[in-house]
Amino acid sequence: MYKNSQHTFCSFDGTELYYQHWESSQNINDKKAIVLFHRGHEHSGRMAHLVQELNLPEFDFFAWDARGHGHSPGERGDAPSFSACVKDIQYFIQHIEQQYGISTENIAVIAQSVGAVLAATWVHDYAPKLRALCLASPAFDIKLYVPFAETGLRTLNKLKGNFFIQSYVKANMLTHDIERAKSYEQDPLIARAISVRMLLGLYDASKRIVNDAYHIYVPTQVLSSGNDFVVFQKPQREFYEKLPHPKKEFHLLEGFFHDTLGEKHREIAIQKIHRFIQQCFTEPYQKPDLLNADKIGFSCAIAEELSSPLPENSIKNKVWQLIKSNLKFGSQFSQGLKIGEDTGYDSGSTLDFVYRNQPESSNPLGNIIDQQYLNAIGWRGIRVRKQHIEQLLRKYVEQLNQQNRTIRIMDIAAGHGRYILDAVNQLPKRPHSILLRDYSDINVQAGQKMIAERELNDIAQFILGDAFDAASLAAVKPKPTLVVISGLYELFNENALITQSLSGIHSAMEKGGYIIYTGQIWHPQQEFIARALTSHRQGSAWVMRLRSQAEMDTLVENAGFKKVDQCIDEYGIFTVSVAQKI
Structure with a gap:
């Protein structure tokens, strides 16, 4: 048998x-x-x-x-x-x-x-x-x-x-x-x-x-x-x-x-x-219906709960207010905390500090705080995510090279652009073009400076751009063959925004091109982040709705892509996936 x-x-x-x-x-x-x-x-x-x-x-x-x-x-x-x-x-x-x-x-x-x-x-x-x-x-x-x-x-x-x-x-x-x-x-x-x-x-x-x-x-x-x-x-x-x-x-x-x-x-x-x-096996495979997971279900309920203010006189609220006050006080000494308090702990400026991964305060106490801050499990995972993006970028640039395709890279929300430019520097051959976009003038200016420092002005440009403007993304010329979406979708709870963005990317790309997209499927400090840290969006609370990998993949697949690869850090927090336009 x-x-x-x-x-x-x-x-x-x-x-x-x-x-x-x-x-x-x-x-x-x-x-x-x-x-x-x-x-x-x-x-x-x-x-x-x-x-x-x-x-x-x-x-x-x-x-x-x-x-x-x-x-x-x-x-x-x-x-x-x-x-x-x-x-x-x-x-x-x-x-x-x-x-x-x-x-x-x-x-x-x-x-x-x-x-x-x-x-x-x-x-x-x-x-x-x-x-x-x-x-x-x-x-x-x-x-x-x-x-x-x-x-x-x-x-x-x-x-x-x-x-x-x-x-x-x-x-x-x-x-x-x-x-x-x-x-x-x-x-x-x-x-x-x-x-x-x-x-x-x-x-x-x-x-x-x-x-x-x-x-x-x-x-x-x-x-x-x-x-x-x-x-x-x-x-x-x-x-x-x-x-x-x-x-x-x-x-x-x-x-x-x-x-x-x-x-x-x-x-x-x-x-x-x-x-x-x-x-x-009596009936065909049934994929889970997760397109509306932002409106109903476990992750939606948790995010909603963390968005709700605590009773003003409750012990729990007083504890979190004390923690927030301590972070504000610590930012007088720590450069890392100061960047977070000034620009948001989810900002491109904060991520660039995390990527640099070294204390930058002007005093010993601040440097001690910086070191502890940089060693937080979330930031360690972010740095592993950067390594995975670089690894997968190299891998799929090589795939495109083997297919004799022109390498045109676009990052729709590049922050300061450090991770994507570092990855490009590791490629055996320079790509034909690099287009970096971001919504923030601060990030664009910092990114333009990095492009100049790396002597990439002949192939790279950094422009203002809305990552959720489908028409703006669809109009990009020439058509990119590899698109990077890193650390962006995790910051927005609404799936309609993600669908909008992916639709524009799909229209912009050449058939057979690849997207590299990140996810955040779990976080041990979800409540701490929501109750104590501020976002880049007008200093509001940084409330994350954690998307399961199944949900993230469903959104990507629904936009016309097929998932082909994935990495995840050893902590189980950040994923980096690859999908191909089919």
Whole structure:
């Protein structure tokens, strides 16, 4: 029935990761696939039994060995970061699409334990058009049993860097299946340890994904083991309850140990997965309706709440007023805070200070404040976003070069233009033209100065322009082949403005050209920003409505583009995506 073969695929950093493919003899015309993700310490061979047991002969099956596991390279139980493994999934699925002609819309994912957290994070952060997601005992919170273990590990990690922790879990704590437990103990490919950076990355991602599960728009089934010695059940339920998709299920499997899909009576779980996947494939893929997410839904409600003033005499209001006063006072010493207070913490001037990334105050106290300010998680993410824009700009300029296309770059809201001009300086060959636009005279003047400093006056110009004026954008000549939209749409809650802007860009661009667009899908300091920081718009409060990646991609797709690539920082805050005019 199935032909098994072993392969590798090239991930984002050039690493060749191992995977197995079980090709169905029945899967000929309308190809469908199930992708399996193993739990921590294990490898693809530990899930191979599911290919036959699931009894879904019309599906191809794929299963990888995560980096640092099984036959894949890397130190055992380690990876550059948890987010790197999530990005590996993105490249694995892209490989399946390109190599086997199976679209994401015809793929279901079955994942267990740590693999389930990786899969859930991928679905949240990259918004794939996945048909179904089945999560078995997702390891959203591991039982470490030692009091304050997580705090201690974080402290040790800061003091001594990365190190490894041996698993306390014995095989007979994972399954009642004696043969499977025995094979676990004897398997030479089992990685007995896990690195502390992977463990802490797992904790951080789990908290974020459980907290923000409202933005996972995929039919999802959660299977929870009733007698799980390894992970807690509470966050599994919390995750499930927040899922917005109407097709969702939670099953408590009484008496099951942690290895849910390797238990003695696993046919109970497998039958539930079989039914769920079959039902999800009874009708074509249905994309979520998110064009009006600015008017109804979770992100709209949160932004509305943060826009509402607090009761004047409430303790909470007094605390926030004190914080605002402290920022105002600190701006007398700190150049970073002064720029934020004077021009807005979301202004081009503030971003340019963040990009420069060095204290610039004229006194020691101000420099200390500057350093702490620049080290805020949001600003760290912004600088990673800049790196991702530069990386993707180089990549897609090269794509256009390979197609013998003229490179004409436009940035519709460039701020001071530092990030785009820095990126251009790294290109192997200068583009034919660069058009930078911004609404602010201050930004235009600063950008013109940077163009002159970099001796780009012969190919670059910086003009006043409204990024939401569709007619103005559509009239740009000559037609750009690569457009950058960075840090702009995140500042405006209304989707009508975004639609207007994208419409103008689509009209302006050559067919086959690319847009690079940013998103802000989550932020740990959303309330702080709304209650304490001011915007560039007449000093009003900076209230962000966080758009899910699925919503942002929907807006771009609705304007006539097809998404082809994406990066995200390790904190899960800022995304940089690429779409092509089709």
